Structure formats: structure tokens, C-alpha cells
Amino acid sequence: MGGVASSTGSGRALPGTAPLLLEIDLTSAPADPAPGDPLARLAARGRPQRGPLLRALHEAGSDRRVVGLVAKVGGTLPWALAQELRAGVAAFAASGKPTVAWAESFAAGGSDLPAYALASAFDEVWLQPTGEVALLGVAVETTFLRGALDKLGVEPELQGRYEYKNAVDRISRSELTPAHRESLERLSGSLLEGAVADVGAGRGLPVEEVRRLVDTGPRTADEARRAGLVDRLGYRDEVYASVRARVGEDATLLFADRWRPRRRPALPSLPGRSRGHVAVVEVRGGIVSGPSRRGASGPSVGSDTVTADLRAVLDDDSARAVVLHVDSPGGSAVASDTIWRDVCRVRDSGRPVVVSMGSVAASGGYYVACPADVVVALPATLTGSIGVFGGKFVVTDLLERVGLTTGVVEQGARARMFSARRSFTDEERERLDASLDAVYQDFTSRVAEGRGLSREAVEGVARGRVWTGADARTVGLVDELGGLHDAVRIARERADLPDRAPVRPARHVGPLARVGRPRNSEDPRATASPGASALGALAGLAGLTGSAGIAGPDAAAGLDGLARFLGLPAGSELRMPPVALR
Incomplete structure (x- = not known):
């Protein structure tokens, strides 16, 4: 030919x-x-x-x-x-x-x-x-850590809100609870239904025949x-x-x-359409306070970095719309709330805010997404997990087994409340419960306000339950199914921008500019450089056996470093546990 x-x-x-x-x-x-x-x-x-x-x-x-x-x-x-x-x-x-x-x-x-x-x-x-x-087909495998922790001499003292917040179950139990099983059965069922429908459409086969082929x-x-x-x-x-x-x-x-498109001559703006661009703000990784950084457990997205990006949008008149690309299992409740605030500020400025969810946008990842004008998710995105958990790990038995003892001096009745070397008192558990209740109340209120739902409707889909993107659209947590390309299209439409309007990062700091010291907190360099702190995470473990042994921020950072390294909770968390799909 x-x-x-x-x-x-x-x-x-x-x-x-x-x-x-x-x-x-x-x-x-x-x-x-x-x-x-x-x-x-x-x-x-x-x-x-x-x-x-x-x-x-x-x-x-x-x-x-x-x-x-x-x-x-x-x-x-x-x-x-x-x-x-x-x-x-x-x-x-x-x-x-x-x-x-x-x-x-x-x-x-x-x-x-x-x-x-x-x-x-x-x-x-x-x-x-x-x-x-x-x-x-699809299988979901969950590893329970309770037996291993018992053998190590580590006692988890955790509380969650509520029965579907299975991050606590993975650590405190040794098998699936009815709520945990219900959630995983629906997750796997939703994924298989979507795959069977896609294969049937692509290969011209009835859905029933595709399901038979899967089962045989x-x-x-x-x-x-x-x-x-x-x-x-x-x-x-x-x-x-x-x-x-x-x-x-x-x-x-x-x-x-x-591949690159051919250069085309610039077209004049259509009547009623303004010049400008779509700004993209990334929320990828576990959410933490401070700048984005790298650690032993992988990259984290910092509230300082994300809010600096959002402030840059507010200061840029040519940024006519924002796509918030969220691929995060959540993290710190306080850091999530910090990001939520500036997402609201951008939305209230009149700029359309469109969320594009990646593989996971759950718990704190959903918290920062809920105030957007439009939430777009892929059918298999894992989202929701509207809940909170917190507590600590008590390592007294572990330390005794390896021959370590603890000397204590404390000033204040609850100076050691979050020490890993003793259990909570009854009064301290009451305060922990009150704190978790307050975070859950704030979370569900934010969702109700952002999604235009009643508190009762939010409670029906919250309680820590994880949803696929397809099911989340059905229950009102997501507006449309699609990827980043679809989110950008919606942002352009809502901002009345041309179809070819540019898409740019919210801010750009060149490699040479990163070297210099920032002048103030508004300087883009202040939060532009992610730190490579694998050593920092390991150094934090010194809080477990440090010379001072103070049950304050340094000791807490030590336990946090160990917990994050093992994928366990540290502090008050809006986080979804990993789900192993096969």
C-alpha cells in the first residue's frame, strides 16, 4: 500500500x-x-x-x-x-x-x-x-497489625469516628468488622462492575458474558x-x-x-471571553503542616506550600480559574483545615474552583476538595472517608523487653498525656474523645456547606466510609466522572475562557531562585523547595530514647516518625488507610 x-x-x-x-x-x-x-x-x-x-x-x-x-x-x-x-x-x-x-x-x-x-x-x-x-475479578486484602503489635509489646490506644473508619480496625483488631467488610465488599463490587462494563463496551460483548468470562x-x-x-x-x-x-x-x-501540536496563529478573543489561564494547584501525598517535603515514608504535601499556591492565584489577575488536583489519602486535620480555608478564599473571589481527583482523594484529601464548585473523580477513585481518628501507641512493654527503663520529671497534670511510655488516664481519654468529636463535627459541617447537603444527608455517607468515585457521585460527594482533562475543560467553561486557554502551575520558582533565601513568608521561595528528609524522619526516632526524655514536641515527633514509617497513625488524623486491590 x-x-x-x-x-x-x-x-x-x-x-x-x-x-x-x-x-x-x-x-x-x-x-x-x-x-x-x-x-x-x-x-x-x-x-x-x-x-x-x-x-x-x-x-x-x-x-x-x-x-x-x-x-x-x-x-x-x-x-x-x-x-x-x-x-x-x-x-x-x-x-x-x-x-x-x-x-x-x-x-x-x-x-x-x-x-x-x-x-x-x-x-x-x-x-x-x-x-x-x-x-x-477484584479482591481486597487487608493486613491487620494487632497480633504483631502484641508480640512486640506495643499497645495501640486509638479512637475513631465512626464504625467505617477502618484505619483504627487495621491496628486494633485482628479481623474484619461487619462495617469494614460491608465497605470493602462495595468497593470491590463497584470496581468490578465498572471494569466489566468497560470491557463489554470495548469488545462488543454482553455484560453477562464478560462476567462469565471473569468467573471462568x-x-x-x-x-x-x-x-x-x-x-x-x-x-x-x-x-x-x-x-x-x-x-x-x-x-x-x-x-x-x-508529540507536540503544530503552532497555530493566535485567534482573537471571542466577544464576552476574557484572556487568562487556568491555574493548577497540586495536593499530592500525605497532608502535613509546613512546607511540602520528602521523608522515609514518601513525599508529603505541606499546607504552607499549597496555601502559598492558592495565594499566588489570588494575586494573579490572569488566573481566571483553578483546578485543584488532589491525589491524597489525607493526613493532619489542622493542615487540611488550613488548606480548606484558602480554597474557600479562591472560590469566594469569583474564580471557579474545580477539583480533579486522582487515585485517592479521601479523608483530609476530601476535606480540602469539598468546598470546590465542581468535584470531578474517576470511577475508581477512592474518596470520602469522612471521619477522624487519633490516639497513641504505648511502648512500655516493648521498652521493658529490651531492658530500657524510664525516669520521669513532669510539671503539669497532663504533661505526659501523649507520651508513648504510659497509657491514657480516664480523664485524658475523655479529652481525646472530645477533640475527635470536635474535628468530626467540623469535617461534616464543611462537607454539608461545600456540597449543599443537609447534616443528616452527610451523616448518612460519612462515618469514615470510603467510596469509589462512581458511588460517590451517586451519593452526592462527587459531581462528575472524568480525569484531569475533563476538570480543565469544566474550569475553562466556567471561567468563560477559550478552549485553548493555557493551563499553568499556580506559581513557578526557577532552580536558581530556590537557592536564595526568601525575604519573607510571601516570597514564593519560602515554600518552594521540598526537603529531602529521610534522615530527619529517622533522627526523630531519638525521641523514644533521647537523653532528656521530655514528653513534648520532640518526643511526639519521634513516635510520629516511627508511626509514619510503618504507615500507622500519628496524632489526630484525617487519613484513609491503604487498600490492597487485586
Whole structure:
């Protein structure tokens, strides 16, 4: 076949230009470094970039130079990411240009269902003849720590609000409670329903047949072809030869995230539409007070950094709308409330605030999202978890077992209330309960106000329960289903901006500028540099055995460092525990 062929006239390359065949490796998650984290950006060099990749999927279909898309698929992908990529593939396929997915196998320990659901959005799916298709459903595995803590001599003294706040259950119990089981059954059910619907739509199969295939897998390559799960069997060279036969032998391969749109002349503003841009503010990682930083348990997002971004929006007249990109399980209740305040200030300034939820936007992550004008989530986003827990770990037995003793001097009846070396008194437990009740009251009030719901309606979906994005929309916690691309579109529409209005980080501090000392707290450099503090987290452990042994901030920081390193609660937390999905 000579020249460039396509199923539609719009798919033909422009005369005198080399046709481009975009390719993607989707066997692992693309890199997604935060704009203000130079270390993360350095570590991501050489890897596919999520932002440019999604842009190419949504926009390259209209580029006359681009003639098709070929992607290697398979492996373990986060559910929400797979859905966001699938929406991008569907957008590209809407151009009528060929989309081909190929896999060596869909058998990554039974965790390939999200990857296969993504593959089903392509118009043709290939599988290596020796591969398998293992669509085995969804399982949720929860590890309970109580038995290990008992053996270590660590006693958790934790309280939660309320029965669905299962972060406490993971630590204080050794099996699922009825509420915990109910929540996990619905989470897994929602994810499987979404995947089955996507596969059925993509492969032209009835939902009942897809569910039967899930319940009777895995399948060999030939069985998968006969069942309609794949179209053809072959190896990489055969896949690419077939694609080139469809789009033209002269097509040049280009990684999709390297694609850039052609420069277009600036169009005059339409009547009634103002110039400006959409500002993006990132809330990624556990929420803590102070600046964003890195620690032994991974990156944390600091309230100082996020609120500085939001203040920069208020000071920039050209920032006409804000997209708050939230991918966080929550964290500090106080830090979450600090961010909430400035989200409200931006909204009250008249700028539309649109939240785009990533894989998780729960507990404190939902707290900061609830005042937005529009909340957008992916169907598999884990959100809600409207509740709080707090308390401490008592390590008296552990210290005795290793031969450590404690000498104490205290001034004040409750100076050691949060010491890890003794239990709460009855009066101290009453004060802890009062504090947690106050935080829960504030949280549910914020949600009721932000979502326009009655307190009774919020109570019905709160109590610490985690929802998928699909179910959260049903119960009123989310407005629309979609990804970051959809959130940006909504922000442009609400701000009356053109479809091509720029999207920019709320503030930018160059590498050289970061070196200088900030002049004051309003200087962008004050919160621009995330600290690499793995050593700091470990140094904080000295609070357990430090020479002074004061049960104050330093000792508390020591327990917090240990708790965060192990993924356990520290202080009053608006945090969702990790959920292991298979």
C-alpha cells in the first residue's frame, strides 16, 4: 500500500510532512512528577510523562500528521490511572484513526484486569501466542497489625469516628468488622462492575458474558481469541507490520508523550471571553503542616506550600480559574483545615474552583476538595472517608523487653498525656474523645456547606466510609466522572475562557531562585523547595530514647516518625488507610 492510508480523510498526513505513528508503553505507570519537586522531575527523566501523554491522547487525533496509535499493554496499573488513560484512548479513537494494543500476556498475578480494560478501548487487540488472559475479578486484602503489635509489646490506644473508619480496625483488631467488610465488599463490587462494563463496551460483548468470562478464567491465548477477548495472535514484529499496512510504510514512529501540536496563529478573543489561564494547584501525598517535603515514608504535601499556591492565584489577575488536583489519602486535620480555608478564599473571589481527583482523594484529601464548585473523580477513585481518628501507641512493654527503663520529671497534670511510655488516664481519654468529636463535627459541617447537603444527608455517607468515585457521585460527594482533562475543560467553561486557554502551575520558582533565601513568608521561595528528609524522619526516632526524655514536641515527633514509617497513625488524623486491590 503506497502513501498514507486511513479510515477517514481527516487521517491523511499533510502533503510534504512525514506521517507519525504514535506509540506508547503502557505496561507500567507513566512518570508524574509534581511541578515544584525538582528531585522527582530528575528521577523521572527518560520515562514516559503522564501529562504530555494524556495531552497527546486527547489532542493528537485531530493532528493531520498523526495517522495512528500503537501501544504495548499488560502489567499492573492503578485502577484510576487505567481509566484515565482509557478515556484518552477513546478520545483518540474518535478521530477514526487506527488504534492497536498488543500484549505479551495479561497474567500479572491476577492483577491485569485494569490493564485489559484499558486495552479494550483500542479497536484491535493482539496477544502473543504463548500469553494468557487472566481476568480474575477484584479482591481486597487487608493486613491487620494487632497480633504483631502484641508480640512486640506495643499497645495501640486509638479512637475513631465512626464504625467505617477502618484505619483504627487495621491496628486494633485482628479481623474484619461487619462495617469494614460491608465497605470493602462495595468497593470491590463497584470496581468490578465498572471494569466489566468497560470491557463489554470495548469488545462488543454482553455484560453477562464478560462476567462469565471473569468467573471462568484464566484463558490461553487461543481460548481468549475464540472468546472474543483478543482479535489476533502474534508477536511485536507482526503487530507493527500489520499497523504499517494500515497507515503506510513511510510512517515514522514517535513516542506519544514526545508529540507536540503544530503552532497555530493566535485567534482573537471571542466577544464576552476574557484572556487568562487556568491555574493548577497540586495536593499530592500525605497532608502535613509546613512546607511540602520528602521523608522515609514518601513525599508529603505541606499546607504552607499549597496555601502559598492558592495565594499566588489570588494575586494573579490572569488566573481566571483553578483546578485543584488532589491525589491524597489525607493526613493532619489542622493542615487540611488550613488548606480548606484558602480554597474557600479562591472560590469566594469569583474564580471557579474545580477539583480533579486522582487515585485517592479521601479523608483530609476530601476535606480540602469539598468546598470546590465542581468535584470531578474517576470511577475508581477512592474518596470520602469522612471521619477522624487519633490516639497513641504505648511502648512500655516493648521498652521493658529490651531492658530500657524510664525516669520521669513532669510539671503539669497532663504533661505526659501523649507520651508513648504510659497509657491514657480516664480523664485524658475523655479529652481525646472530645477533640475527635470536635474535628468530626467540623469535617461534616464543611462537607454539608461545600456540597449543599443537609447534616443528616452527610451523616448518612460519612462515618469514615470510603467510596469509589462512581458511588460517590451517586451519593452526592462527587459531581462528575472524568480525569484531569475533563476538570480543565469544566474550569475553562466556567471561567468563560477559550478552549485553548493555557493551563499553568499556580506559581513557578526557577532552580536558581530556590537557592536564595526568601525575604519573607510571601516570597514564593519560602515554600518552594521540598526537603529531602529521610534522615530527619529517622533522627526523630531519638525521641523514644533521647537523653532528656521530655514528653513534648520532640518526643511526639519521634513516635510520629516511627508511626509514619510503618504507615500507622500519628496524632489526630484525617487519613484513609491503604487498600490492597487485586
